Amino acid sequence: MSDPTIRTVELAGAEALRLLGGVSLGRIVFTRQALPTIRPVNHVLVDGDIVIRTHGDAALTRYTGHAGGEGAVVAYEADDIDPATHRGWSVVVTGYARLVTDPRELARYRTLLRPWSTQRMDHAVRIHPDLVTGIRLTEPD
Numbered sequence: 346m347s348d349p350t351i352r353t354v355e356l357a358g359a360e361a362l363r364l365l366g367g368v369s370l371g372r373i374v375f376t377r378q379a380l381p382t383i384r385p386v387n388h389v390l391v392d393g394d395i396v397i398r399t400h401g402d403a404a405l406t407r408y409t410g411h412a413g414g415e416g417a418v419v420a421y422e423a424d425d426i427d428p429a430t431h432r433g434w435s436v437v438v439t440g441y442a443r444l445v446t447d448p449r450e451l452a453r454y455r456t457l458l459r460p461w462s463t464q465r466m467d468h469a470v471r472i473h474p475d476l477v478t479g480i481r482l483t484e485p486d
Contacts, residue, residue, distance in 0.1 A: 349485070350484075350485060351431055351432070351482050351483070351484075351485070352482075352483050352484065352485045352486065353480050353481070353482060354480065354481045354483060355478075355479070355480055356434065356436070356478075356479035356480060356481055358474075358477040358478075358479075360479070361434075361436040361438075361477050361478065361479030362390065362393065362436070362438075362474065362477055364423075364425070364434050364436055364479065365390060365395070365423045365436045365438070365479075366390035367425075368423050368424075368425055369387045369388065369389070370385065370386075370387050370388075370423065371385070371386060371387075371388050371395075371421055371422055371423035372384065372385050372386070372421070372422045372423070373386055373397065373405065373419055373420070373421050373442075373472075374419060374420040374421070374422070375404075375405055375408050375409075375417060375418075375419045375420075375442070376408065376417075376418075377404050377408065382404065384404075384405060386399075387458065387460060387461050388421070388423070388458070389454070389457050389458040391454070391457065391471075393473075393474070394471050394472060394473050394474070395421055395438060395471070395472040395474065396445075396454050396457070396458060396469055396470070396471050396472075397458070397469065397470050397472075398454060398455075398458055398460045398466040398468065398469050398470075399466060399468045399469070399470055400464050400465060400466050400467065400468060401467060401468060403468075405442075405470060406444065406468050406470070408442075409442045409443060409444040409470050410444045412441075412442070412443070412444075415441045416441035416442050416443040416473075417441065417442050417443075418439070418440075418441060418442075419439070419440065419441070419442040419472055420437060420438065420439045421437070421438045421439075421440075421472055421474075422435065422436065422437045422438075423435075423436055424436065426482065431482060432482050432483060432484070433481075433482055434479060434480065434481045434482065435479060435480055435482075436477070436478070436479035437477075437478050437479065438472065438474040438476070438477050439474070439475060439476040440472050440473045440474045440475040440476065441472070441473055441475065442470050442471065442472045442473075443470070443471055443473075444468060444469075444470055445468070445469040445470065445471050450469070451467075451468075451469055454469045
């Protein structure tokens with residue numbers, strides 16, 4: 346049953362990416378052993394793409410490293426929803442993820458994004474958004 350005190354408003358793609366760029370935590374969804382897998386990660390928005398750092402033994406590093414051509418299909422979700430009022434927003438990006446191999450690009454991401462895990466994060470994955478959707482949960486009219 347829906348909450349009559351909340352109105353759902355669809356977000357335009359540019360607004361959704363702006364909101365996503367204003368938070369640092371999200372969830373990446375990818376395929377592992379033919380099943381969907383979700384991992385919480387921190388991110389930074391760079392030139393319209395989502396960048397996350399990862400380590401060499403991570404399933405995501407292997408998944409994107411083995412993808413050819415366009416990259417590996419992933420989804421990325423981030424939100425900011427107040428647990429008490431249920432107001433806020435949620436954004437989902439679907440696109441192709443590629444393992445970053447250029448040393449200068451990796452060095453740039455090391456300065457822009459500090460992982461919250463204590464593991465050594467020597468790799469980066471860059472996600473190009475092909476489909477951006479989002480909703481805002483707000484007061485009714």
